Amino acid sequence: xxxxxxxxxxxxxxxxxxxxxxxxxxxxxxxxxxxxxxxxxxxxxxxxxxxxxxxxxxxxxxxxxxxxxxxxxxxxxxxxxxxxxxxxxxxxxxxxxxxxxxxxxxxxxxxxxxxxxxxxxxxxxxxxxxxxxxxxxxxxxxxxxxxxxxxxxxxxxxxxxxxxxxxxx
Numbered sequence: 001x002x003x004x005x006x007x008x009x010x011x012x013x014x015x016x017x018x019x020x021x022x023x024x025x026x027x028x029x030x031x032x033x034x035x036x037x038x039x040x041x042x043x044x045x046x047x048x049x050x051x052x053x054x055x056x057x058x059x060x061x062x063x064x065x066x067x068x069x070x071x072x073x074x075x076x077x078x079x080x081x082x083x084x085x086x087x088x089x090x091x092x093x094x095x096x097x098x099x100x101x102x103x104x105x106x107x108x109x110x111x112x113x114x115x116x117x118x119x120x121x122x123x124x125x126x127x128x129x130x131x132x133x134x135x136x137x138x139x140x141x142x143x144x145x146x147x148x149x150x151x152x153x154x155x156x157x158x159x160x161x162x163x164x165x166x167x168x169x
Contacts (some may be wrong), residue, residue: 050142056138064130067127072123082112086108086112087105090104093105128166132162133163136163140156
């Protein structure tokens with residue numbers, strides 16, 4: 001004790017300061033650091049969810065694009081097959097009767113083109129419906145996490161109107 005008093009330190013005050021410092025550390029940890037760390041963890045989790053949802057949306061978009069390419073390639077193959085068949089028929093009929101063969105081949109080509117156009121239109125319409133359903137599904141998952149309830153309802157109403165127009169068109 002004498003050594004403390006030689007340096008001008010009072011043991012009671014030193015103990016009180018140590019206790020005050022421990023209390024201050026506890027209060028800071030409990031009421032400041034912990035809530036801030038919890039808030040940062042929640043924010044990080046929301047960001048991770050948003051990124052994973054965006055990745056899923058991109059993946060769905062890629063799948064849709066790949067499917068569109070497949071459908072278009074199948075349609076192109078069918079078109080080339082139909083055109084090849086039409087040309088063969090036209091050649092045979094041209095050998096028999098040239099004037100009649102020209103008229104019939106023109107009719108077959110026009111029918112094939114209109115049929116292909118109709119099939120393409122139907123495929124585009126089906127693709128639009130799939131894309132609209134996928135977009136609405138993504139919006140239903142993402143919007144509650146990002147936007148307020150009023151914004152969410154407003155966007156869902158607009159999306160529903162757009163979907164009805166697409167589905168009825």
